[in-house]
Amino acid sequence: MPACAVAASFSHPVAAVEDLREQPLAVRLLSEDWVLWRDAHGTPHAAPDRCPHRGTRLSLGRVCQGELQCPYHGWRFAADGRCTQVPAVPGFVPPATHGLNTVALTPAHGLLWLRPDGGEPHLPAFxxxxxxxxxxxxxxxxxxxxxxxxxxxxxxxxxxxxxxxxxxxxxxxxxxxxxxxxxxxxxxxxxxxxxxxxxxxxxxxxxxxxxxxxxxxxxxxxxxxxxxxxxxxxxxxxxxxxxxxxxxxxxxxxxxxxxxxxxxxxxxxxxxxxxxxxxxxxxxxxxxxxxxxxxxxxxxxxxxxxxxxxxxxxxxxxxxxxxxxxxx
CATH class of the missing domain: 3.90.380.10 (Naphthalene 1,2-dioxygenase Alpha Subunit; Chain A, domain 1)
Structure with a gap:
């Protein structure tokens, strides 16, 4: 079993709520890099900080109308991880394999909490x-x-x-x-x-x-x-x-x-x-x-x-x- 398997079943704080603003934010948790961003409604999301196209850090990109845009070729990703746009091929409809594995972020105790395995939030009581x-x-x-x-x-x-x-x-x-x-x-x-x-x-x-x-x-x-x-x-x-x-x-x-x-x-x-x-x-x-x-x-x-x-x-x-x- 990987050393992080049990730890990944708990929610962990990755940033203060106020740290995540209009643009993507890079964080690291359990030896993995993540990108955080807010959609058009202000809801926070997380995904591995790697574009599925050529492996670029998505945290170097920007948020466009609530979608995460890769800095390398401009691929855009919706809050649910779907790839919505490949600018170099305007008529192309990206399949599911071109998307991201997004994970919900949970605001609590003034922090943003990420559960890496994607399960229901497992927050510590205060x-x-x-x-x-x-x-x-x-x-x-x-x-x-x-x-x-x-x-x-x-x-x-x-x-x-x-x-x-x-x-x-x-x-x-x-x-x-x-x-x-x-x-x-x-x-x-x-x-x-x-x-x-x-x-x-x-x-x-x-x-x-x-x-x-x-x-x-x-x-x-x-x-x-x-x-x-x-x-x-x-x-x-x-x-x-x-x-x-x-x-x-x-x-x-x-x-x-x-x-x-x-x-x-x-x-x-x-x-x-x-x-x-x-x-x-x-x-x-x-x-x-x-x-x-x-x-x-x-x-x-x-x-x-x-x-x-x-x-x-x-x-x-x-x-x-x-x-x-x-x-x-």
Missing amino acids: PAEADHRLHKLNTVAYDVATSAPRIIENFLDMAHFSFVHEGWLGDAQHTEVPAYDVQVSAQHGVHATGCQAWQPQSNVAASGGAWVAYDYAVPAPGAAVLSKQPQGQQDWRESIALFICPVDEERSRVWFRLAVPPGAAADDELRAFQHTIFTQDQPVLESQQPRRLPLTDTVAREVHSSADRSSAAYRRYLRLISLQFGTC
């Missing part, structure tokens, strides 16, 4: 999306030189707070990770509840240190969600979702979606805080060897402690669903 009291916004995209599973595992890891994020999400006086509960299944992914961490500044609006209650969920191989409630704040649980496009086995594109109390801070401040936290993580992530997440001891032996319950559960989840892309 429960905070339905809470209309919370303000939602996305960060910029981050390009990271490591596998998507490595990034998810780091997101679940609380033991690094006191070292990588000292003065922000942890400090040297509170290194212990209290026990918490974890459940894992092939159908529902990973759920960690009862997590706690002492944080000097748990969010941009925090005025001092506090114990923070965390819950984590991994609803899909490349998505993770945390919801947290600082001590003394009973009215709100803010959430952060991590959504990853597995570009290649060892390259990823990352977005964060924040769901926070209204008026907590300006959007630029919220993004700046998240940028600080993730750019502390990024060099550590990119230093890990191997870059693919080891699921067995065959390639790379990694030892564990009881503080690693969530990451151990995540590795177990990937084995349960037989995911290979980005693992070893």
Whole structure:
């Protein structure tokens, strides 16, 4: 089975909704190149970024009246993939073999999601999306030189707070990770509840240190969600979702979606805080060897402690669903 076969049955984010405008957009997912474009009604579509005529990148072309036009010979393709025009032969009616294998794009969580195998959308749940009291916004995209599973595992890891994020999400006086509960299944992914961490500044609006209650969920191989409630704040649980496009086995594109109390801070401040936290993580992530997440001891032996319950559960989840892309 190809390494990407299981991964192709999930929907993955490939671009921010606002990134796809009037002209084609090139993206890469699971080591394959795709072209995105909008039809005359503004509906987004995707297809392999290769013209069936001479293999030219269609993303170098343009959109004409909602149809994708190849930059080489001007062949045009409709939203359903049909080749509608071969300019060099005006009377020619292109057969189905001259068309593209288009795939629908699904807008959700401020992103465009692509399921490579063409099945029904398989989107990760983000429960905070339905809470209309919370303000939602996305960060910029981050390009990271490591596998998507490595990034998810780091997101679940609380033991690094006191070292990588000292003065922000942890400090040297509170290194212990209290026990918490974890459940894992092939159908529902990973759920960690009862997590706690002492944080000097748990969010941009925090005025001092506090114990923070965390819950984590991994609803899909490349998505993770945390919801947290600082001590003394009973009215709100803010959430952060991590959504990853597995570009290649060892390259990823990352977005964060924040769901926070209204008026907590300006959007630029919220993004700046998240940028600080993730750019502390990024060099550590990119230093890990191997870059693919080891699921067995065959390639790379990694030892564990009881503080690693969530990451151990995540590795177990990937084995349960037989995911290979980005693992070893």
